[in-house]
Amino acid sequence: MAKYVGRFAPSPTGPLHFGSLVAAVASWLDARAAGGEWHLRVEDVDETRTVPGAEDDILRTLEALGLGWDGPVVRQRERTARYAEALAALRRAGLAYRCRCSRREIADSGVHGVDGIVYPGTCRHAGIAEDVPAATRFLVPAESIAFDDRVQGRLSQRLAAEVGDFVVHRRDGLFAYQLAVVVDDADLGVTDVVRGADLLDSTPRQIALQRALAMPTPRYLHFPVATRGGEKLSKQTLSPAIDADSGASALLAALDFLGQETPGPGAPPAVLAEAARRWDPARIPRGRTREITDRHGSRYPRDL
Numbered sequence: 001m002a003k004y005v006g007r008f009a010p011s012p013t014g015p016l017h018f019g020s021l022v023a024a025v026a027s028w029l030d031a032r033a034a035g036g037e038w039h040l041r042v043e044d045v046d047e048t049r050t051v052p053g054a055e056d057d058i059l060r061t062l063e064a065l066g067l068g069w070d071g072p073v074v075r076q077r078e079r080t081a082r083y084a085e086a087l088a089a090l091r092r093a094g095l096a097y098r099c100r101c102s103r104r105e106i107a108d109s110g111v112h113g114v115d116g117i118v119y120p121g122t123c124r125h126a127g128i129a130e131d132v133p134a135a136t137r138f139l140v141p142a143e144s145i146a147f148d149d150r151v152q153g154r155l156s157q158r159l160a161a162e163v164g165d166f167v168v169h170r171r172d173g174l175f176a177y178q179l180a181v182v183v184d185d186a187d188l189g190v191t192d193v194v195r196g197a198d199l200l201d202s203t204p205r206q207i208a209l210q211r212a213l214a215m216p217t218p219r220y221l222h223f224p225v226a227t228r229g230g231e232k233l234s235k236q237t238l239s240p241a242i243d244a245d246s247g248a249s250a251l252l253a254a255l256d257f258l259g260q261e262t263p264g265p266g267a268p269p270a271v272l273a274e275a276a277r278r279w280d281p282a283r284i285p286r287g288r289t290r291e292i293t294d295r296h297g298s299r300y301p302r303d304l
């Protein structure tokens with residue numbers, strides 16, 4: 001079997017929050033338990049969302065928690081030439097076209113899908129000139145895309161009906177997350193994607209792009225997203241200065257959330273080493289969300 005290559009891909013939009021801590025811990029443990037590599041990629045392709053200082057903050061927190069990564073940190077802002085190559089390949093293959101529709105025009109078309117309005121394909125045959133400001137959309141395949149998620153089971157989506165041709169290059173010149181993530185995962189040789197179920201509905205789009213670009217499809221594991229009172233926890237942040245004590249309790253909370261047997265108290269590296277020995281993805285609860293209940297109690301960081 002090919003060597004396991006995993007990754008953690010935080011967006012630098014703020015310090016690590018409980019949701020991204022769970023993603024870091026799950027992907028790190030899955031990689032380490034398999035004797036594999038774990039890469040860190042800063043997903044700043046949408047530079048309009050980058051918060052100054054957030055990247056440093058995330059790196060410092062990962063280090064304090066003992067979540068070490070392999071190789072250099074990958075930064076999407078340094079990789080736009082690769083995204084441009086992929087975009088050109090899609091255009092050459094006739095699998096992408098320029099689109100000048102406004103948000104309003106798309107909204108008026110009215111059909112809701114898994115991620116907003118389904119683009120009705122208005123500009124498919126419009127042949128919009130290269131010098132006109134426009135977005136570029138990927139022409140989605142007609143057939144459904146199915147995959148077997150290691151936690152959520154088999155999923156199938158008809159992109160044409162549920163998403164429509166989606167944007168891979170924005171009118172403002174920025175590349176879209178869906179394209180960047182596919183190119184980045186392929187260039188790193190990622191074999192296993194471990195991330196939150198909020199991205200489950202993006203996966204068929206990514207698989208369609210992988211096929212169009214002749215890139216391999218990794219295995220996927222989507223764990224449930226943490227909620228409290230039905231609300232996503234992602235806006236809440238971990239305490240900015242994580243010391244050994246609060247670090248260990250944050251790790252234990254993440255392990256508990258992932259349904260894992262929690263090791264006894266200890267410093268973060270000892271907790272992680274023991275957790276890697278016990279890592280059992282079959283124990284991760286199924287479902288897109290998981291409510292944090294009082295039963296989980298005081299192990300959750302105070303500010304959650």
Ligand code: GLU
Pocket residue numbers: 009010011043181194195199
């Ligand atoms: N950057 C994304 C996020 O922070 C994760 C993307 C991925 O894991 O594919 O939600």
